[in-house]
Amino acid sequence: MRRVYLDHSATSPVLPEVREAMLPYLEDIFGNPSSLHDWGDPPREAMDKAREQVAGLIGASKPDEVIFTSSGTESNNLAIKGVATAQQTKGKHIIISAIEHFSVMNSVRTLEKSGFQATMIPVDKSGLVDPEDVRNSIRPDTVLVSVMHANGEVGTIEPIQEISKITREKKIIFHTDAVATCGTIPINVKELGVDALSLAGNQFYGPKGSGALWVRRGVRIIPLMDGGIQEGGRRAGTENVPAIVGMGKAAELAAGSIADRLGKITPMRDKLLQELPRKVSHLILTGHPEKRLPGLASFCVEFIEGESMLMLLNSQGIAVSSGSSCTSRALKASHVLIAMGFSHEIAQGSILFTIGIENSSEDMDYVLEVMPPIVQRLREMSPLYSKYIKANKGGQ
């Protein structure tokens, strides 16, 4: 059976070059980068190189502005909690969008318990934040704005540059979660105008357990982890050298091939976006039709539920994601789709294909072949569909 992995927003495979780059650091080069003796030199040099590679990917001119972390989640926690607590003498108000990742959302919830206040900016039906809403939410005590670069569930790319014009004018620190975009679309922190940016290595063919937070020099940050002075005192703990080296290599590869990757992935996405609605009726596109991630095709399939679709696709060798409440451990429908104004009923039918560089056009053909009978099969089982058919008899 054909096996097609279309869940790159969960994680991407590790490229062979990345694996090769990592291996020595799991073998002979085991030293602690903080050690003064000779064993500490090669891992320290390797980390310096990785820092330059990651800085290069995001257009940062000072590599020491990059803090290595364990994941996108840790980067977001460090950005939100670290910046907010460093600023709390100035004020305790934070602005975030309603479609942020849980690592941002829940970091803010935690801060609320210690006296911070938060404003959640709504999004429109396509998932876009209106920069004017950010402007209008700014208060004298606002110390931090965080809006994601792109949403990993519906693919909408947010107007970061326009928001940063406002935050610069108002002298408020602006963080963006770029986990979904880093390594996928070109990023330049200077052009974006942000003060902090999160990324994760496993989103661009690096290893799991690798992440980074870029923080503009001059922005104070209180560490989450207390201990030694690794990462300039901003993230204590012996560094995960193999993962950092792997992420560095993955960043270098991404920076060198981003145009090629876009040229490969975008047509595959467009094939799904254009042809799936022709083959499956009552299919709703989620996210912005143009301002969206190049490898992300997301829909809500009416009358059926996401997990059962995911399971049947899996039985045909296809891996996808869904934002239905059944697929989440929290048993809640995707907060992203609800914030975009979809009803719970529609949100239950969420399905998400995220395409990577190892996929092929034939993989998309296979999805287009396999998906319609699966939808039909589940609809024939669905009381919602039979109600719809009865109500519209003669209509369609």
Add this chain to the structure above:
Amino acid sequence: MSIYSDKVMDHFMHPRNVGEIDNPDGVGEIGNPVCGDMMTFYIKVKDDKLEDVKFKTFGCGAAIAVSSMVSEMAKGKTIEEARKITPELVAQELEGLPKQKFHCSNLGAQALNKAIDDYEARKISKATSIEVKGGERCCPFCDEEEKQPFCQPCQINVQEKEK
């Protein structure tokens, strides 16, 4: 998909008794699409036995497997036996359900019970609509003449309707 047992996967991949029954004797609907699962059960009753059971389900893999299992467990059983099918028994027959699925998706037994409730309510309403001929009460199901406003063999109320 190792979160589910082989039995759950079997019932999900090959669900038994999917569909609707024309002119059912009882229909039970439970859940709603907001929480993610919705089940409709249809039953056909003959001689106090569930001659046919069918279902339609909107929901996750567990919800579909639960519905299929309940339909299989209930088919051919008497009303009394079918009433004894509990969510715990269904989960047991399915060789277990993931913890987070137990409460939200294990609604099949309740849906079946609702269908049986509906069947019994229909019997009563049918019975009440029977006109009493010549001052005699007749049970509409067994044609027994009843002195009491209750038919013992059928276990239903036979109420007198004023002319």
